[in-house]
Amino acid sequence: MARQQGVRAVRGSEESLVEATGASYAQWFAKVDDAGAIAADGTSWPHGRIAAFLVEEGVAGWWAQHLTVVYEQERGIRAPGQRADGTFSASVSRTVDQPVPVAAERAAGVVADALGVPAPSLNLAAKNPSGRFRRDDGSVIVLGVSPRGEGRSVVALEHAGLDADADLDAVKARLRELLGGLDTPLA
Known part of the structure; x- marks a missing residue:
């Protein structure tokens, strides 16, 4: 395909x-x-x-x-980026030098600010906190944070529920931009 x-x-x-x-x-x-x-x-x-x-x-x-x-x-049954329900998704991840609770709160804040929506509630006590940002178009941005050694975390963003005509490369570039916001020094 x-x-x-x-x-x-x-x-x-x-x-x-x-x-x-x-x-x-x-x-x-x-x-x-x-x-x-x-x-x-x-x-x-x-x-x-x-x-x-x-x-x-x-x-x-x-x-x-x-x-x-x-x-x-x-076999051409599924296009790259296509999910089992027929929608498409794109995801990116990044390792940051922040413990999981800090990375989760910062990532949730960065994404919420960029989208102009409230941050989802996060269970910061969970080993792998996650949150979902619902978009007006029905798509969802999913945030997931997991530990990566002492004081480090992997922050992942997935934009799911996209239409077949979505430019997945552009979506991934935008998600990388959002993760770039994690570089802003802590206040």
């Missing part, structure tokens, strides 16, 4: 896949094909059915999801 650049699912190393699942991408894709995931008329199993088939074949949950997305993209 000719769509956005830079948002195709990352395959990961063949070695890691074989170590985790016992088979290569080509071998798993052949098994899914042989099981009838794509019919002669071009219709295909839904995402959940493909993932469930892989789990039944002994693939662990995360790997089954990963293989399903890569399979769908390789």
Whole structure:
């Protein structure tokens, strides 16, 4: 499918896949094909059915999801950046030298200010605080913060619920801009 650049699912190393699942991408894709995931008329199993088939074949949950997305993209069932519900999303992340509670509050404030909306409530006691910013167009920006070593955090932003005509590269650039706001010195 000719769509956005830079948002195709990352395959990961063949070695890691074989170590985790016992088979290569080509071998798993052949098994899914042989099981009838794509019919002669071009219709295909839904995402959940493909993932469930892989789990039944002994693939662990995360790997089954990963293989399903890569399979769908390789076979033209899903465009890069497309979610199972047909909408599109783009995400970025960044490691910052701030503990999780500080990074979460700062990120929520930066995004809220940029969007002109109130910051969502965050459970700062959670290991991985998160928040959702609902947009007037029905899309959502999801904030997630997780620990990355002593005093460091990974801040991730995902803009989900986008239409098929969304410029995902531009969306990612805007999300990176928002994360750049975390560089502002603390007051």
